[in-house]
Structures are given as structure tokens and as C-alpha cells.
Amino acid sequence: MKIKLNIWKQSNAKSKGKFERFELDGVDEEMSFLEMLDALNEKLIGENKEPVAFEHDCREGICGSCGLYINGHPHGTGSEIGTCQLHMREFKDGDTITVEPWRAQSFPVLKDLIVDRNAFDKIMAAGGFVSVDAGQAPDANANLVNKNKADKAFDAASCIGCGACVAACKNSSAMLFVAAKASQLSLLPQGKVEAKRRALNMVAKMDELGFGSCTNTGACEIECPKGISIEYIGQLNREYLSASFSEAE
Amino acid sequence: MSKLDAKIPEGPLSDKWTKYKASMKLVSPNNRKKLDIIVVGTGIAGAPAAASLAEMGYNVKVFCFQDSARRAHSVAAQGGINASRNNKNDGDSVYRLFYDMIKGGDYRAREANVYRVAEVSSDIIDQLTAQGVPFAREYGGTLANRTFGGVQVSRTFYAQGQTGQQVLLGAYSALKRQVAKGKIQMLSRQQMLELVLVDGKAKGIVTRNLVSGDIESHAAHAVVLASGGYGTIYYLSTLAVNSNGSAAWQAYKKGAFFGNPSFVQIHPTSIPVLNDYQAKLTLMSESLRNDGRIWVPKSKDDKRLPNEIPDEERDYYLERRYPAFGNLVPRDVAARAAKERCDNGFGVGKTGLAVYLDFRDAVKKQGVKAIQGKYGNLFDLYQKITGDSPYETPMMIYPAGHYTMGGLWVDYNLMTTIPGLFAIGEANFSDHGANRLGASSLMQGAGDGYFILPYTISNYLADEITTPLPSTDIPEFQEAVENAKMRLQKFLDIKGTKSITSFHKRLGKIMWDYVGMSRNEEGLKKAIELIDQLQKEFWVDVRVPGKLDEINQELEKASRVADFFELAKLMAIDALNRKESCGAHFREESQTEGGEAQRIDKDYSYVSAWEYKGNDKDPVLHKETLTFDNIEVKVRSYK
Numbered sequence A: 001m002k003i004k005l006n007i008w009k010q011s012n013a014k015s016k017g018k019f020e021r022f023e024l025d026g027v028d029e030e031m032s033f034l035e036m037l038d039a040l041n042e043k044l045i046g047e048n049k050e051p052v053a054f055e056h057d058c059r060e061g062i063c064g065s066c067g068l069y070i071n072g073h074p075h076g077t078g079s080e081i082g083t084c085q086l087h088m089r090e091f092k093d094g095d096t097i098t099v100e101p102w103r104a105q106s107f108p109v110l111k112d113l114i115v116d117r118n119a120f121d122k123i124m125a126a127g128g129f130v131s132v133d134a135g136q137a138p139d140a141n142a143n144l145v146n147k148n149k150a151d152k153a154f155d156a157a158s159c160i161g162c163g164a165c166v167a168a169c170k171n172s173s174a175m176l177f178v179a180a181k182a183s184q185l186s187l188l189p190q191g192k193v194e195a196k197r198r199a200l201n202m203v204a205k206m207d208e209l210g211f212g213s214c215t216n217t218g219a220c221e222i223e224c225p226k227g228i229s230i231e232y233i234g235q236l237n238r239e240y241l242s243a244s245f246s247e248a249e
Numbered sequence B: 001m002s003k004l005d006a007k008i009p010e011g012p013l014s015d016k017w018t019k020y021k022a023s024m025k026l027v028s029p030n031n032r033k034k035l036d037i038i039v040v041g042t043g044i045a046g047a048p049a050a051a052s053l054a055e056m057g058y059n060v061k062v063f064c065f066q067d068s069a070r071r072a073h074s075v076a077a078q079g080g081i082n083a084s085r086n087n088k089n090d091g092d093s094v095y096r097l098f099y100d101m102i103k104g105g106d107y108r109a110r111e112a113n114v115y116r117v118a119e120v121s122s123d124i125i126d127q128l129t130a131q132g133v134p135f136a137r138e139y140g141g142t143l144a145n146r147t148f149g150g151v152q153v154s155r156t157f158y159a160q161g162q163t164g165q166q167v168l169l170g171a172y173s174a175l176k177r178q179v180a181k182g183k184i185q186m187l188s189r190q191q192m193l194e195l196v197l198v199d200g201k202a203k204g205i206v207t208r209n210l211v212s213g214d215i216e217s218h219a220a221h222a223v224v225l226a227s228g229g230y231g232t233i234y235y236l237s238t239l240a241v242n243s244n245g246s247a248a249w250q251a252y253k254k255g256a257f258f259g260n261p262s263f264v265q266i267h268p269t270s271i272p273v274l275n276d277y278q279a280k281l282t283l284m285s286e287s288l289r290n291d292g293r294i295w296v297p298k299s300k301d302d303k304r305l306p307n308e309i310p311d312e313e314r315d316y317y318l319e320r321r322y323p324a325f326g327n328l329v330p331r332d333v334a335a336r337a338a339k340e341r342c343d344n345g346f347g348v349g350k351t352g353l354a355v356y357l358d359f360r361d362a363v364k365k366q367g368v369k370a371i372q373g374k375y376g377n378l379f380d381l382y383q384k385i386t387g388d389s390p391y392e393t394p395m396m397i398y399p400a401g402h403y404t405m406g407g408l409w410v411d412y413n414l415m416t417t418i419p420g421l422f423a424i425g426e427a428n429f430s431d432h433g434a435n436r437l438g439a440s441s442l443m444q445g446a447g448d449g450y451f452i453l454p455y456t457i458s459n460y461l462a463d464e465i466t467t468p469l470p471s472t473d474i475p476e477f478q479e480a481v482e483n484a485k486m487r488l489q490k491f492l493d494i495k496g497t498k499s500i501t502s503f504h505k506r507l508g509k510i511m512w513d514y515v516g517m518s519r520n521e522e523g524l525k526k527a528i529e530l531i532d533q534l535q536k537e538f539w540v541d542v543r544v545p546g547k548l549d550e551i552n553q554e555l556e557k558a559s560r561v562a563d564f565f566e567l568a569k570l571m572a573i574d575a576l577n578r579k580e581s582c583g584a585h586f587r588e589e590s591q592t593e594g595g596e597a598q599r600i601d602k603d604y605s606y607v608s609a610w611e612y613k614g615n616d617k618d619p620v621l622h623k624e625t626l627t628f629d630n631i632e633v634k635v636r637s638y639k
């Protein structure tokens, strides 16, 4: 099939970007969306033009590198998939596809479709961990973990840190990302000890980095490639409130 | 004369590590503050190493090329991580894990190292759990286990099909904690280009900042490479597409020996190549072979849909050839058997390079629900990619490059032949001999990083306390910076007609055809010739668009592919030298009458460690002879 593309091009963080139009022939419906972009880039290089910069690595929905805003949806139109898992069979001959980077103040564009998601790393450094050094760990079976809780912690932990939740949110809030990590750890006995401090610190860092506040629109949950539930946001809010009242340890 | 000394401590196998640890030199907490360490890589080897060294008080600088440490390729590991905890009371022990690894590796790994990793395996699970990794639990709240190929005990710990993600995020969070404390400086979006030696010791690296394009110098008292494997040399592999061998290769060119470069594991069950544009092959877990039956049609040009082909016209070739193990033969055997069928024209699918993995009988017997419970997420993954439902029609699978047992040669201290340069995780030639068993790579990487390297590097640094950190203005650094710049500029100046990817694909095809699952003398010689030609063509006709001082993804690829040409040749040379078959290395000249791999212990019971002698000179082979004092060396058979 033949596809028309409307792609955001921007040379670097300082320059102003704009949409550019491309056409690509011979698109096979078995191709993944990123393979289609690979093909476009091969064509551009052949024509002595600049390829489109976009981020990717694992190409199987687990590393969180890829993240494109396609036709108004983070990661395209599929449900619970990363951009790299989107396939061209979702489109038809002659379609025009608009491709943009994540749009959020805290994720500045670095080039074309690549954004800087370093803010997520900073939030993690603010509290997304258990304070334990190598060598200090007790026997893993010393703390029994309720299977349901372990499973729930796992569901929260499956976040790939892609940032689609932020891109989907009209306030550019990072609440789903923060809640997933905070909930994962506070659901487990080994993480419970510093749950309050963690909630306060991660939320404070999120605010400091310019992410908006959460107004419960639920857009993040719909677009999250891992189906992370907004229930975790409720859990984080409760933790945060009780921590603000009691003194954080 | 060999320069290799593995520095294996004296004494009985089970006492070596304990006694050695007790005798090692230490660095006092006060002095650790004065010592800087560079860690390249943030996977399941690098992240634990960096965090643990920082916790001890060293100043650590960590590098990765992704935008975040959390995206290192380890994140994609699926099945699990081994530990000999005997939680199932099924007879597991440190010795048994050690035994399984040595045998699984077809007697080409070093006893002392393998035993040590088995010894620390249990501590890894404790550590990761404490860091918040949500391992699967039983209803009673204790850790759950599953069984993996090649063993008879249940020792694999897991977090659904995303174990790699979970263990990596545990280690990554420990790393971030040290970043907050100021003990780790995390430099992401950086590509290491050169290793810098001062007075013969590793003292720093030169990198390219992938955003600004700046070439930077970084000095340290020791350098640790945790840069992962080079399976992407085949272009198509199960690895993340940006994985590469360049960091290790640059170290090789500065004098670090390269161990067993030709030992590559080809995984039998991956989603096959679907089109020319495919960039990646997705792994379908080994566990599927518990219930799936592998077959191809008996007649060559059978164009019917798989479900229309009756049983008597199907060839369940694994069950036919290996009645004892059937579909559960080890990875290397299953991979070669699929290739044999396809090479002889029995393959299926559009390309003829695929075989069926069929769940029809299992679904009939156990019901859709039971199968969904076991493999639901894998079936979904398969359907997302191919559009087909494995509940209704057989999966199509084919072997793919997966894991490199080869890597930088290291001694018992995990130090390369360059003093002060350490290699951990998949980047070293490691503990897996000629074939790795499932779920043991995460274990080895984490073991290296959390519990082994922190001791051995301290032993080295104890003698470096009085050596000041070199300034990056000295000629050694300046020269490395110049080299790096010149090389990058050269790529841009060629202004040829063909893209990097087109060269990578062609190289991958040569490697797959001649240095892949099955090798022979003629083919290997031909490969060397073809690589040479392609490499020459690359250096005159490659087109790298863009500039140095900007994000330039083509330029990033260019150095990787340029290094791959050289590494590819060394792989072929190594495979040519080893005239026996062992583990994943199958030399057609060395097989039994039944077509099985045949080791030649009297001639090849050694690790090949190659020394670089210059671009136009042949590398020199050093042999580390392997001795087996604690295990009886036997023949593997699965008939």
C-alpha cells in the first residue's frame, strides 16, 4: 500500500519545528510501524536527505524507548501496545498518518520525534527505591508476601516508563507513572517501611519538574501500553495524604 | 608461549571463593572516596555493579547509550533467573547447579568460575527481593519456581514473562538511589568510542555525547565493561536492535584478549523473518516446547493450510529423530534440526524458512483455558506481531541469534588481560562454555555485579590508592579523542551511495549463512573472503548523512557496523580454528554417524583467547587449558 505521512521535524531543542510531508510506497501490512519508518529512512538516505530521528530499541514493547504520538494517540490507536507493536495492517492504502513526539513541558523535544524523558529518572532518584545495600538483604522467604499482593505489585511494576501517560494527559501529569512505582513498592513488605517518605518525595519532585496535577480524567489509563490502572493513583493519594498529616519518617 | 593466567585460587573447589575473599586486599572506607570507577553499561551486570560500588563508597561514573539506564537490553529477558536454593526440596544444591552449567556448556567453561556463580546465586534472589522485585509467590507467600530446559530440578525464579524487566528495575532503582546520594554520576545517551590506557593500565574512556555530539574524556582508576552481547552481528536477532559489540571490541584493540568469539547461541523458537524490512526477531519462550509439537509437511510443495494437512502427512521431525527427548531437546539441537528441514526444502510460510509449532493436540487434551493459563501472554505477543491466533493455527517459528557465550577473556578476578579493565555480564566470555542454559545469564550478570566484582576490583584498587587520577589533558586522552574524531569524520566524508543498514543486513546474511548454526571449513573461508570484500565496499561506498555535532543516529550505527566487520572476521577465524563440534558450535566435519555434535577433547579442551596484533595482521591464539577435577567429562546424547 501507499501511505502519506505528516511528520514533525525539528533540528534540535532550540529550533522551531514543523510538520513535513512524506510519501511511502510499497508498505506491506506485515510491517510494524517502526519498520515502516525504517523503510522511509532508507528511502530518504537513498535520496540524499536527512532521515527522521525516532527512538527505539527492544522493538517488543518492553524497554519503553519508543513512543510516538500517532494520529492523536500516544502509541497509535491499538490497545495496550507500544508504538513498536503497532502494525501497518491497522492502516489502509492511501491513509495519511500524522506522527508527532510526546508533547509535554517536562519532555522537551531533542530532535524530530525524540524527547528528553530524563525527568522520569529524576523522579525515580527522589524515592523510587528501597533503601537497602548489597549484602544487607534478609532471606527472600523471611518476609512472606501474599500472592494477590505480589501479583498486584507486579501489575504496577510492569510500567515501562514510556511517558505515554504524560503525553495523553491534558495537564501533562506524571501521576500514573509515579503511582505505579510507589504502589508497587508499598504493596510489598520490603517497601512498606519507607512508603510515606517515598510518596512525599516522589510527588514533590514531580511537581518541581513541572508536571501538571492530576484531575482524574483517566486518559492516561486508556493510552498506557501496559494497562496500568488508575486505582494506583487513588492508592498513592491516600498514602500521600496520610503522610502529609503524620510526620514522614 | 601463552600469557594467560586465570589466577584460580588453590584449594578444593568449594573453598576457593571463601578462602580467596578472606585473603584479598581491602580498601578502607576512607580511601574509597578517593577512587573513581567507570562502569560502561546499565544492564543486569552494570547496574548492580555500579550501585554496589557506590554503596561501598567509591565514586562511580556510569554510561549507557539509551536515554535511561532502565532501558538496557536486560529489560527484555523473559523466562527467569536461576538460583540453587533447593526451595522445592528436589535435590538442588550449589554443586548440582555447577554440574548442570558445566555439562550444559559442553565442558568448555572454567570450573572455578562456574562454581562461584552457583555459590552466590541464592544471595542474588535475596538482594533483588529486598530491592522490591515482585517475584512470583505461592499462596503461602513463599517464592515460586518453574523448571527450565536442560535440568531436572525446579530452580528458576520468575516474574511472569517479564523477569528481566523486573530484576533490572530493581537494580536500576538501587542505582538511582546512589545518584541521589551523589555517589553515582549517571551519563546516559553516551557512546563509548575508545578505551584509554595510561602506563599499560585502563584509566578512562572517550565517549560521544549523543545529543550534542561532543567528544568527551573521562578518567578513572579502573574501568568496568558491562556492555552486553554482540548477537546483533547477524543483523536479525532476538536482541534489542541497538545492542552491539563495540565497547568490547575497542578494548580488544587495546590489548584485551577476546575469548571464544565464535560461541553464539542460536535460539530455536523465534518468530521468523516475515519481510525484508524486518529489524528484529521476537523470541518465543523455550517453555512453549512443553506442549507445542514441531512439524513440517512430509511433501515439499504442500501449499495447504496447516490445519488441512492430516497427521500422516506431517513430519514431527524432532519426535522422529530424538524419540527420548522429542520436542524438548536442547536449544542447539532443536535449532539445527529446523535448519536441516528448511535447507532441504520442507520449510513453510512465504519464505520457506519456518516450521510449525502446533498446540492443536494440547488444546484438545487440556482445553483452551489451561493453555491460556500457561502461555496466554506469549500467544498474545505472537498474535500482535503476526495477526494469527496460536489457539487456532500453529505458530510459525525459526531459529534466531540470541546470546553470545564469547566475549572478553577474563581471569578469576573478572579482569581482562589489561590491568584495571574488568568485564562482567554477557560482555565477558564467562561461565557458559559453548552453550548457555536458560535463566543463567541474568544470574551470572547479577552475580558478577553484586557479589563478585565489588571484591575483586577492591583487591586491584588497593594498589592504586596512591596513584592520582590522571588528567584528561595528557597525551593518552588527547590522542584517543583525536582518533575518535577522525574516525567519525571519515564516515561522514565517504559520501557513498549505500546506507549503513544495507551493509549491516548483508554482513548479517554472511554470518548467518556461514558462521551461524552450522559451519564448515570451506564456508568459513568463504565467509572471511566475503566479509573482507564487503568491508572494503563499506569504507568507500557507505553514506552517512548529517553532522558530527547533533543527534545523528546513522553515525551511531556506523561505528557499530564498522566494528562488526572486524569482529565478524575474528568469529570466523575462531570457528575455523576449532575443528570440533561443541555445544552451539557445530562443525560439520566433526559429527557422529547420526549427525550429532562430536567434541574432540584431546585437542580442544581449551578456551580460545585471541590477541589483537594490528588491523592487517592475523590475531594470535592463546589457549587456556581447561581441566575438570570435580566433574566427569561425558558425551551428550538425546536420542
Ligand SMILES: Cc1cc2nc3c(=O)[nH]c(=O)nc-3n(C[C@H](O)[C@H](O)[C@H](O)COP(=O)(O)OP(=O)(O)OC[C@H]3O[C@@H](n4cnc5c(N)ncnc54)[C@H](O)[C@@H]3O)c2cc1C
Pocket (backbone or CB within 6 Å): B040, B041, B042, B043, B044, B045, B046, B063, B064, B065, B066, B069, B071, B072, B073, B074, B075, B076, B077, B078, B079, B080, B081, B082, B163, B164, B190, B191, B192, B193, B226, B227, B228, B229, B238, B239, B240, B243, B244, B246, B247, B283, B402, B403, B424, B425, B426, B427, B438, B439, B440, B441, B442, B443, B445
Ligand atoms: C529476548 C531475550 C530473552 C532473554 N531471556 C533471558 C532469561 O529469561 N533469563 C536469562 O537469564 N537470560 C535471558 N536472556 C539473556 C540476558 O537477557 C542477557 O544475556 C543479559 O541481560 C545481558 O545483560 P548485560 O548486563 O550483560 O548487558 P545488557 O543488558 O545488554 O546491557 C548493556 C549495557 O551496556 C551499554 N552499552 C553497550 N555498549 C555501549 C557503548 N559503546 N557505550 C555506552 N554504553 C554502552 C548499554 O547502553 C546497556 O546499558 C535473554 C535474552 C534475550 C535477547
Ligand code: SF4
Pocket (backbone or CB within 6 Å): A158, A159, A160, A161, A162, A163, A164, A165, A166, A176, A177, A180, A223, A224, A225, A226, A227, A228
Ligand atoms: S504508566 Fe503506562 S504510560 Fe505511563 S510510563 Fe508507565 S507504561 Fe508508560
Ligand code: FES
Pocket (backbone or CB within 6 Å): A055, A056, A057, A058, A059, A060, A061, A062, A063, A064, A065, A066, A067, A082, A083, A084, A085, A160
Ligand atoms: S522499542 Fe522498546 S518498547 Fe518499543
